[in-house]
Each structure stands twice: as C-alpha cells, then as structure tokens.
Amino acid sequence: MKVVVIGAGAIGMLVASFLSMDHQVTLVTRRSQQAEQLNRHGLKRVNLDQTIHHSTITASLKLPLMNANTIVIVAVKYGQLQSIYPLLNSLPKQIPLLFLQNGLAHFEEALTLPQNTIAFGSCQFGAQKENDHTVIHRGAGVLKIAVERGSKEQFSTLLKNKNPKFELEYAPNAEQMLFEKALLNCFINPLTAILKVKNGYLIEQEATLQILKQMYVELKNAFPKEMAKFSFDDVKSLCEKTATNTSSMLADILNERPTEIETIAGAIIRKASKKEIKLPTLTNLYYLLKAEEGKRVEKM
Ligand SMILES: NC(=O)C1=CN([C@@H]2O[C@H](COP(=O)(O)OP(=O)(O)OC[C@H]3O[C@@H](n4cnc5c(N)ncnc54)[C@H](OP(=O)(O)O)[C@@H]3O)[C@@H](O)[C@H]2O)C=CC1
Numbered sequence: 001m002k003v004v005v006i007g008a009g010a011i012g013m014l015v016a017s018f019l020s021m022d023h024q025v026t027l028v029t030r031r032s033q034q035a036e037q038l039n040r041h042g043l044k045r046v047n048l049d050q051t052i053h054h055s056t057i058t059a060s061l062k063l064p065l066m067n068a069n070t071i072v073i074v075a076v077k078y079g080q081l082q083s084i085y086p087l088l089n090s091l092p093k094q095i096p097l098l099f100l101q102n103g104l105a106h107f108e109e110a111l112t113l114p115q116n117t118i119a120f121g122s123c124q125f126g127a128q129k130e131n132d133h134t135v136i137h138r139g140a141g142v143l144k145i146a147v148e149r150g151s152k153e154q155f156s157t158l159l160k161n162k163n164p165k166f167e168l169e170y171a172p173n174a175e176q177m178l179f180e181k182a183l184l185n186c187f188i189n190p191l192t193a194i195l196k197v198k199n200g201y202l203i204e205q206e207a208t209l210q211i212l213k214q215m216y217v218e219l220k221n222a223f224p225k226e227m228a229k230f231s232f233d234d235v236k237s238l239c240e241k242t243a244t245n246t247s248s249m250l251a252d253i254l255n256e257r258p259t260e261i262e263t264i265a266g267a268i269i270r271k272a273s274k275k276e277i278k279l280p281t282l283t284n285l286y287y288l289l290k291a292e293e294g295k296r297v298e299k300m
C-alpha cells in the first residue's frame with residue numbers, strides 16, 4: 001500500500017523507515033534541503049543493535065498522488081499541526097489519517113477534519129534524529145493504533161506487519177490510549193527536559209526516583225481508574241527500555257523549539273483540577289519547564 005508520512009523528524013523518519021520495508025513510502029518534509037538530503041542519501045536507520053538499515057523512500061515537499069490504497073500518517077509535533085490542518089482538510093474524505101502525537105489536545109481537533117477514518121497512534125518507543133537523513137531507534141516498544149472514527153479495515157494491511165523490531169497493535173479506545181500515554185509522558189518528558197538527561201537517568205538516581213514515586217502517588221490519587229492500568233514498575237520499564245533516548249521534550253529544549261508541555265502535563269493538570277485535585281509535583285515540573293522555555297525568549 002501507499003503510505004504518506006508528513007513530518008520527517010525523529011518519529012516520522014523511524015516509522016517511514018520501518019514501513020518502507022513493506023510499503024511504498026513518501027516522506028513529506030518542511031524544508032527542501034531535507035528532501036534533497038533524503039533523496040540523495042536515502043533514509044538511514046541505526047537499529048537498537050547498532051546495525052544499519054538503508055530504506056528506499058521518496059522525499060518531497062508536496063503530497064504525492066493518492067489512491068484508495070493510501071494512508072496518511074501525521075508525525076509533526078502538536079504545535080505544528082495548525083500548519084498541517086489546511087492541507088489535511090483538502091484531502092479526499094476516503095483517505096484515512098493516523099495521528100502520532102503525544103498528549104491530548106490534538107484528539108478533538110483531528111476529529112473536526114472531514115476524513116471518514118481518523119485514527120490515533122501511541123508510540124511506546126524512542127526515536128532520535130541524528131541528521132536530516134539519519135534516525136536512531138532508541139528503545140523497543142509497540143506502536144498502538146486506535147481507530148476513533150471509520151473503518152478499522154483500512155489499517156489491517158499495516159497491522160499485518162510481522163517485523164519483531166517494529167510491532168504494531170490495535171488499541172480499542174483512542175482517548176483512553178492517549179490519556180494513558182500522556183500520563184506516562186508526565187513521568188519522563190518534563191523531568192528529562194529540565195535536567196537535560198536521557199530517559200534512563202531518571203531511574204538510576206535516588207533523587208529522581210523519589211520524584212517519580214511522588215508523582216505516581218499523586219497521579220494515582222487523581223486518576224485511580226486510568227492509573228490502575230500501569231504500576232510504578234511500568235514507569236520504570238519505559239525509562240529502562242528507552243534509556244538512551246533523548247525524550248522528545250528534551251530534544252525541543254536542546255533545539256530551542258516550543259515544547260509539548262501544554263498538551264501533555266498541562267492537559268493532565270487541568271483534568272485533575274476539574275476534579276478539584278492538585279498535582280503538586282507535576283505542577284512544579286510544569287512551571288520549571290515553562291521557566292526553561294522562557295529563558296530562550298530572554299536570550300533573543
Ligand atoms: N521522539 C520520540 O522519541 C517520540 C516522540 N513522540 C511524539 O511524536 C511526535 C513527533 O515527535 P518527533 O518526531 O520527536 O518530533 P520532531 O521535532 O523530531 O519532528 C517533527 C518534524 O515535523 C516537521 N514539520 C513541522 N512542520 C511541518 C510541515 N508543515 N510540513 C512537514 N513537516 C513539518 C519538522 O520539520 P523541520 O525539521 O523542518 O522543522 C520535523 O522534522 C510528537 O508529538 C512527540 O511527542 C512519541 C513517542 C516518542
């Protein structure tokens with residue numbers, strides 16, 4: 001089938017690289033230099049075991065011609081979606097869309113698009129962009145796909161993938177899946193971005209472990225049903241599996257880009273606040289991260 005991936009960042013390049021092993025993939029970039037690099041050198045993936053895979057994909061600034069057998073995957077950051085919505089709006093209604101953002105804010109926005117089939121993904125793995133044509137796989141984990149509207153069948157070819165290095169699975173409820181992932185991101189993303197450490201560091205140090213534990217107790221108190229799905233060991237396990245990853249929020253801080261703090265921690269804090277429950281640890285991390293983002297504005 002034809003797969004169009006919009007956004008050639010860490011996740012877009014990793015997903016495009018794995019899917020190109022079975023499908024015809026077009027990677028839509030924002031910058032012409034990146035499209036040129038990808039078309040000249042190909043897309044290079046550094047696997048978990050350090051082996052190298054070269055993928056054959058087409059890179060382009062524009063969307064390719066699509067047919068009934070095309071899926072569009074949106075792999076830009078939440079803050080960049082606003083610039084993509086007009087493009088998605090203009091696509092035929094029959095083209096299924098799959099959104100791969102972390103956080104909660106894109107859920108309702110995506111559902112206002114006219115496409116018949118809208119799905120959401122939850123990436124439980126790490127990816128790091130090394131340069132415009134190289135991506136590093138940082139931690140094994142599944143890509144969960146939940147179809148919120150329309151036909152699950154449109155994703156069945158994609159889900160037939162049997163690559164053990166890149167597992168895909170259906171999740172029954174998109175909103176729940178995104179909520180659970182956002183909770184997990186609350187443990188890893190703000191703290192790694194504030195401390196400027198890789199994910200694994202959080203469970204190596206007693207001090208950071210204590211912060212994670214405190215946050216676990218507070219989140220469990222606020223969201224007992226959702227938090228019942230994972231134990232503190234699951235939080236540790238995600239840190240362990242993605243130990244060498246630069247979290248997506250740390251990557252934003254290091255590259256002086258806006259972070260996804262609002263759609264991740266902000267959204268969770270607001271949900272708790274609606275229940276009149278405070279999340280002091282997460283709220284402190286939220287403000288520290290905002291202060292870190294503010295520093296960049298001052299520098300300019
Ligand atoms: N990285 C990770 O380990 C994980 C990330 N995620 C989530 O996946 C999502 C993507 O994150 P990630 O890949 O890390 O982000 P990146 O910042 O690495 O990639 C985003 C890409 O989108 C591109 N882009 C922005 N605007 C447009 C546009 N209008 N048209 C085409 N491309 C555009 C950017 O291009 P340019 O470079 O030119 O600005 C960039 O390459 C986020 O929601 C993140 O939270 C989830 C799990 C793990």
Ligand SMILES: CC(C)(CO)C(=O)C(=O)O
Nearest residue numbers: 125126188242245247248
């Ligand atoms: C899975 C994890 C924690 C990987 O770093 C991630 O979602 C992110 O970086 O945003």
